[in-house]
Amino acid sequence: MALSIMFIRISLTLALLCVLPGLAAQPLYQPLGQPAAGLSDKPEWNLTIRPDGGTLPAGSGNAAQGKLLFEQHCAACHGFGAIGGSAMPLIGEVGSLNSEYPEKTVNSYWPYATTLFDYIRRSMPPSDPYALNSNQIYALCAYILSQDGIIKADVELNAVTLPQVTMPNRNGFSAIYPQ
Amino acid sequence: MKKAPLESRRQFLHYTALSGAFAGFSLPSLAAQTAIDYREILPQSMTSAGGDFSNYGQPSPYESKIIRWISANPDMPGNGVSWSPLHELQGTMTPNGLHYERHHNGVPDIDPATHILLVDGLVDKPLSFTIDALKRYPMQSRICFIECGGNSNSSWHSRPIETAAAYAHGLVSNAEWTGVPVKYLLQEAGIRNEAKWVVAEAADAASLNVSIPLAKLLDDAILALYQNGERLRPENGYPLRLVLPGWEGITNVKWLRQLRLTESPAMTRDETARYTDLMPDGSARQFSFEMAAKSLITSPSHGMSLPDNPGIYQLTGLAWSGRGKITRVQVSADGGESWVDAELQQPVLSKAFTRFSLPWQWQGQYAVLQSRATDDTGYVQPSREELIAKRGRHGYYHFNAIISWEVSEDGTLYHVYPD
Numbered sequence: 001m002a003l004s005i006m007f008i009r010i011s012l013t014l015a016l017l018c019v020l021p022g023l024a025a026q027p028l029y030q031p032l033g034q035p036a037a038g039l040s041d042k043p044e045w046n047l048t049i050r051p052d053g054g055t056l057p058a059g060s061g062n063a064a065q066g067k068l069l070f071e072q073h074c075a076a077c078h079g080f081g082a083i084g085g086s087a088m089p090l091i092g093e094v095g096s097l098n099s100e101y102p103e104k105t106v107n108s109y110w111p112y113a114t115t116l117f118d119y120i121r122r123s124m125p126p127s128d129p130y131a132l133n134s135n136q137i138y139a140l141c142a143y144i145l146s147q148d149g150i151i152k153a154d155v156e157l158n159a160v161t162l163p164q165v166t167m168p169n170r171n172g173f174s175a176i177y178p179q
Numbered sequence: 180m181k182k183a184p185l186e187s188r189r190q191f192l193h194y195t196a197l198s199g200a201f202a203g204f205s206l207p208s209l210a211a212q213t214a215i216d217y218r219e220i221l222p223q224s225m226t227s228a229g230g231d232f233s234n235y236g237q238p239s240p241y242e243s244k245i246i247r248w249i250s251a252n253p254d255m256p257g258n259g260v261s262w263s264p265l266h267e268l269q270g271t272m273t274p275n276g277l278h279y280e281r282h283h284n285g286v287p288d289i290d291p292a293t294h295i296l297l298v299d300g301l302v303d304k305p306l307s308f309t310i311d312a313l314k315r316y317p318m319q320s321r322i323c324f325i326e327c328g329g330n331s332n333s334s335w336h337s338r339p340i341e342t343a344a345a346y347a348h349g350l351v352s353n354a355e356w357t358g359v360p361v362k363y364l365l366q367e368a369g370i371r372n373e374a375k376w377v378v379a380e381a382a383d384a385a386s387l388n389v390s391i392p393l394a395k396l397l398d399d400a401i402l403a404l405y406q407n408g409e410r411l412r413p414e415n416g417y418p419l420r421l422v423l424p425g426w427e428g429i430t431n432v433k434w435l436r437q438l439r440l441t442e443s444p445a446m447t448r449d450e451t452a453r454y455t456d457l458m459p460d461g462s463a464r465q466f467s468f469e470m471a472a473k474s475l476i477t478s479p480s481h482g483m484s485l486p487d488n489p490g491i492y493q494l495t496g497l498a499w500s501g502r503g504k505i506t507r508v509q510v511s512a513d514g515g516e517s518w519v520d521a522e523l524q525q526p527v528l529s530k531a532f533t534r535f536s537l538p539w540q541w542q543g544q545y546a547v548l549q550s551r552a553t554d555d556t557g558y559v560q561p562s563r564e565e566l567i568a569k570r571g572r573h574g575y576y577h578f579n580a581i582i583s584w585e586v587s588e589d590g591t592l593y594h595v596y597p598d
Contacts, residue, residue: 027317031367033298033306040299045437048378048388048445077254086254098461102573104452109463112446119448122386126255126284129384173455177392177466 049118053163056117059134060158063151066143069136073125082144091147094168107148111173113165116141138162238276247277248346257285257384260327263352265345265497266477271524271532272322273352275407280414281327281350283385287434291418294382296364296402300439303369310418313404316359321401321424323530324499326351326470328427328454331578334563339594344480347594348582351499353532356422357405361396365440374440378447379421382436389454390444391423391430395468399424402435425501425530426468427576429454459571470501472560473579474508474535474552485590488543494521495536500554504528507553508535514547514583514597515562521550529555546586547597563596 039045046055070082079085083092093103102108106116120137123129132140138157145151151165218226238245245267251259263279273279280286291310299305330350333340340347374393381387391400403411403422411417416433423430429449444450444466456464476496479485485492498505504527509518524534535550552560561569566580585595 027363029316029363032312032315033304033308033364033367034312036297036299036305036307039297039307040305045297045299047380047386048439048447050441050443050445086252097457097463098459102457102461104457106452110448110452112451115446115448115451118388118445119452122388123284123384126258126384129284129386172461173451173463173465175466176464177468178394 047118047122049114049121051112051114051163053114053159056114056159056162057134058159059138060156061135061137061139061142062156063139063142063146063153065136066139066141066146069132069140070143073132074140077125082147090144094148097169097172106144107150107168109169109172111167111170113141113145113150113167114163116144117162245277247280248343248349255284257282260329260350262346262349264343265349265351265475266343266480266483267345268477269495269534271353271497271534272407273354273532275354275409275412275415278352278354278406278412278415279325279327279350281329281428282414283383283387285384286414287383288413289382289418289434294418294436296419296435297437298364298368298440299437300378300441301371301374302365302440303371306364306368308364310404313359313402313419316363318357318404319360319401320355320357320405321399321422322353322355322528323422323424324351324353324470324501324532325422325428325431326473326499326501328429328467328470328576330428331473331582332575334578334580334582335567335572335575337572339596341481341594343482344475344477344582344584344594347481348475350428353497353499354407355405356401356403356420357408358401358403358419358422361400361402361421361438364402365393365396365438370440373442376441376444378437378439378441378445379430379432379435380437380439381432381434383434387429387432387449388445388447389430389432389449390441390447391421392466392468393440395423395426396438423468425470427454427470427501430468454576456570456574456576458574464574467577470499471577471579472498472500472502472505472552472554472558474498474505474550474560475582476510476548476550476584479548479586479592480584481592481594483592485541485586485592488541488590490541492539492541493536494539494548495534496550498533498535498550498552499531500552500556500558501530502558503530503555505533505552506555508533509551509553510535510537510539511549511551512539512546515549515551515581518551541586541590543588543590545588547595548584548586548592549581549597551581 077087082090090106093105093108096103142157146153247261249261261280296308327350331348376390378390401422403420419435421432421435498508508521510521511518521535521537527533561580563580583595583597585593
């Protein structure tokens with residue numbers, strides 16, 4: 001105990017000796033980060049779902065289930081059939097992007113279907129984020145995507161099938177960073 | 180009694196003043212003054228004791244109309260923006276209570292004692308940091324603007340919006356942000372070679388997530404704990420905000436809880452569906468992080484009227500660039516036919532508000548007031564016509580063209596498109 005305290009003292013002194021001459025250039029600080037490997041594996045720190053779908057949860061859902069859920073939880077703002085209300089439309093207008101009146105909907109604009117799961121889970125419905133379970137979210141994705149024939153009406157979306165969905169505007173983006 | 184030199188001098192001045200009075204007025208009038216009731220002739224603020232001290236000062240009640248203008252979704256009141264009233268402010272620092280806001284699902288209430296920041300992903304050792312720990316790191320301060328990518332978006336529409344200058348262009352504010360350079364924490368965790376991007380996530384009810392190039396975080400990014408000297412306001416990210424000088428607002432993640440190092444961007448909703456710029460050919464610019472040079476005449480501006488004809492008016496406004504320093508602001512009173520250099524208030528800081536001003540003598544003539552900023556990369560703020568020729572009308576984000584105020588012959592100001 002005493003030895004280790006002395007050791008810390010000595011190393012601090014050494015550090016000061018080394019650092020003082022270059023004080024302006026080299027900030028001196030005590031590393032205070034706590035080891036967190038245990039957190040990194042937990043679901044609450046793995047919310048982001050990437051295009052490869054790696055962190056998608058278990059569960060599945062289809063468009064018919066999604067339609068009912070949509071009417072119950074989403075239509076008040078996004079309109080019946082997701083065609084828009086106080087909040088934006090989520091479907092339709094596929095192919096409109098280079099027209100005089102382009103409309104950016106999930107189906108016309110979003111490059112990845114995985115993003116839909118990611119976004120609904122983290123923020124919709126706004127009064128109750130994270131209230132829907134994975135089956136329900138897969139079903140809502142299936143309902144929205146099937147409205148424009150991006151997937152067939154009977155497809156079961158799950159962790160395997162959702163990342164396989166090809167969105168109509170998949171190649172519509174060009175990164176301008178770095179310029 | 181010994182008098183200090185300063186006191187003597189004051190007495191001397193007092194004496195001369197009095198002798199002056201003696202010289203100017205006759206004795207009887209001085210004698211009459213003794214009968215004066217000063218409580219009748221002085222303002223009340225001088226004749227009765229003032230108000231109490233305050234633990235936290237508030238603006239004068241006479242300034243109660245100087246407020247952020249809120250535009251929120253009625254069905255989702257926590258979703259929307261509030262505009263900073265730049266046309267009512269002077270100088271360059273935005274007061275904390277008036278800094279613009281963009282929230283996606285309300286302002287969270289976060290206890291700093293339980294909040295942590297997790298740095299993980301492609302690092303040698305994932306680390307978590309408490310707010311108390313972060314406060315012990317060396318801090319840096321950075322005065323910079325933050326501008327919402329959607330600021331001025333009504334200017335893409337085919338008709339100019341008739342509203343006060345900052346209620347169309349005030350999703351931008353300027354503050355001194357103080358906190359820990361992000362690179363210290365990333366280096367402490369040990370950056371792996373494959374890491375190129377960082378997914379930042381917020382602890383609000385939108386769990387907002389966006390991907391940021393690692394290079395920016397290693398450059399000038401700050402984990403801000405303080406805003407203009409005091410701890411962050413809840414609406415500006417309390418207890419911890421990522422500040423990326425010069426980059427669009429969405430990347431300055433508020434209520435930060437996680438930085439995950441990755442090889443590629445996560446393609447989140449706010450970097451695909453939103454904050455991407457649709458071009459006329461139907462493709463979209465993605466990761467348009469930098470806010471290009473822009474300027475705005477804040478006074479006189481829409482809704483104001485010029486009381487005197489002819490009269491001299493102090494024309495003033497703000498200029499900023501996400502790429503560096505403002506080097507020049509030119510002002511026109513004839514819709515861009517001719518330009519005059521405005522004076523820039525010093526110091527001019529990189530990626531920060533620069534105040535410009537120029538006295539203007541109005542003779543009652545019809546005028547179109549404009550300002551045009553140039554930054555130290557040589558970039559010149561485009562006209563609206565030039566911007567639309569390049570980017571079309573549906574970009575929605577990154578509108579940085581010249582803004583015009585028409586002065587009618589009766590001295591009223593309107594927002595116009597001169598093109």
